[in-house]
Amino acid sequence: MSNLLEILLLDDEAIVGKRLKPALEKMNCNVEVFQDPQLAVGRINEKEFDIVVTDIYMDDMDGMQVLDIVHEKSPRTKVIMITGYAMISLARDAMEKGAFDFIAKPFKPDDLRVVIAKAAKALGSPIDLNPLTRE
């Protein structure tokens, strides 16, 4: 894995990618943003990402399917699920399927950065969060 953390961010709401991309790029991450799950899956098939952040409820394909596809392609990739419809059963199902974490919307970019840092540590590439928290 290179020093730059490769992240794919998938959410059908444009505002989510727009807000989170700059926040994650400050953490030495290269972020590719998708709104269309089909296009995101196409990219996942082309490239091995370190972390995939995906919304759960989307029109063409849900985040659980994306999780399966990512793990089939790259078991080491950490998948973080985000949703505005968080429920205990959904959260448990996501963890059972191997999600790295599950976050309920709305959340602050800092909340996601903390989870990304945890994922980076689990991947063996720890990120220093301190310079960011001083911003």
Next chain:
Amino acid sequence: MSVLILSSENKELENQIAQKTAERLGYTTLDQQFYNEIAKKYTLDSKKLMDAMIITPSFLKRMPSKQWYYYLSCVEVEVLARLLEDNCVCWGLAAHLYVVVISHVLKVRLIGGHSLMSPGQGNMNEDKIKKIIAEQERSRENWSMTAYNRKEADPGLYDMVINLDQVQPDEAVDTLSTTMGYPRLKAMTYSKNNLADRALAARVKNVLLKSLTDIQVDAQNGTVVVTTASVKREKSKKIDTIKKIAAQVEGIGYLEVHWNKDMLTEAAMSYR
């Protein structure tokens, strides 16, 4: 961080199963011994605190409603704070009634097993045992409904019910230990935040109950909503008092007070 909460009418087997499971999993334990620590911290009478977890408010039993709710609230605050810290097996503290909808918490109801109780109770005939158990269950239901508006024996409150008439205690320990290892019970940001919100709501309620009554508190993402009721002419005073008191609690992002008219008192006053 994962949590196992047990609930049972059969305290002896509950204790045995909880201890063994905690030992097997390497988890910390939280049980009724914790009452002494809570009583000390809040300078409460520990005997009265333990009574409050069994009896409902009663003038005759010298347990006024205001004091009763405050005692319960102290237990809730301290138990929730402890559950936030570590992997834990918790029982005997009514946590199954106030730790709800947290995905990394497995809640288990143990039923039956009365034939396996210690020999001291072996002299009683089966009818007498059944009668005692039925009475205990009625009393607990009354308590849990008054305290948390939940029926303690309702299976819907739990993830799992184990019948100790059919499953041996050691098998129950095996089942619980295995289940706690399921990935679906792993702590995640969502569940940890939910638990932190519950702990925050409990802390706010606790400081308010020191001097006020008729208080409900919810929290989500650090936003705290206090719901209260009073007669109309006391509305502003009560809202201001709540805001002032709640402000002492650390961790509140935003505080909102929802006020409802206390129709009963209002009607009684207008009748006078």
